[in-house]
Amino acid sequence: MKKIKKIIFALLLVVNYTNAQTTLTGKILNYKNKPVQGAVMYLDSVETKVVSNKLGEFSLVVPENVKNIKVHSKKYGWLSSAYAKETKMDFMYLAPAPSEDKLVTPPNGLKPEKDKNTVSYRTIYDMIRGRIAGVVVQPDNTIIIRGINSIKNNAEPLFIVDGNVVSSIDFIVPNEVKSITVLKDAEASIYGSRGASGVLVIKLKNE
Known part of the structure; x- marks a missing residue:
C-alpha cells in the first residue's frame, strides 16, 4: 500500500511540473526581416541548448517563474523581452551587425x-x-x-x-x-x- 502511495505521489509531481511549464515558439529575424540562424535562447540569464534553425525558428520549454527571454547571436548581439507566459514570441534585430553598420x-x-x-x-x-x-x-x-x-x-x-x-x-x-x-x-x-x-x-x- 505504501509503495502504491509513493507511485501516485511521484506521478502527481510529474503532472504538476509539466503543467507549470509552457512551450514557447517563435522566430528570430534581422533588420531586413530575414531569419537569424544559430541564435542561442536564454531563460533569464541561464543559457539553454536551444538555438534557432535556418528559418530563424525556435521552440523552448519555459518553466514557471521565468521573467525574461533572451536571445544571443554572435553576429547581431543580444535581445531581451519580458515574459508573461506567452506561447509565441518573435524577436527582431533593428540594426545591422557591427560590420554592416555603415x-x-x-x-x-x-x-x-x-x-x-x-x-x-x-x-x-x-x-x-x-x-x-x-x-x-x-x-x-x-x-x-x-x-x-x-x-x-x-x-x-x-x-x-x-x-x-x-x-x-x-x-x-x-x-x-x-x-x-x-x-x-x-x-x-x-x-x-x-x-x-x-x-x-x-x-x-x-x-
Whole structure:
C-alpha cells in the first residue's frame, strides 16, 4: 500500500511540473526581416541548448517563474523581452551587425554625439522637441510623427529601445542616447498595425 502511495505521489509531481511549464515558439529575424540562424535562447540569464534553425525558428520549454527571454547571436548581439507566459514570441534585430553598420542614423533621425548641448537636456522629450523633422513633442510630452498615412495619425508611435518594444521612454537619460531614428509608412510596415503611427527607434550607448 505504501509503495502504491509513493507511485501516485511521484506521478502527481510529474503532472504538476509539466503543467507549470509552457512551450514557447517563435522566430528570430534581422533588420531586413530575414531569419537569424544559430541564435542561442536564454531563460533569464541561464543559457539553454536551444538555438534557432535556418528559418530563424525556435521552440523552448519555459518553466514557471521565468521573467525574461533572451536571445544571443554572435553576429547581431543580444535581445531581451519580458515574459508573461506567452506561447509565441518573435524577436527582431533593428540594426545591422557591427560590420554592416555603415549608417546607424538616416537623415530622418538624430545623432546626439554631434550635439554639444546633449548633456543640458533635462529629459528625452526636451532632446527630441523641435530637433527631428516631422516629429512633434506636445506640451504633455505626447509624441506625434507627422505625415503618417493612417487613421491613427493622432496616436503615439511605437517605441523601440535597443531592439525592445517599450510602452514609454520616460526612463531614458538624454546623455545615454546614441541615436534616434524615425520610421513611417513603408519603413514602419514591418511592424504591422503596431507601426501604423510610425516608429521611433532609439539606440543607447553600451558603455
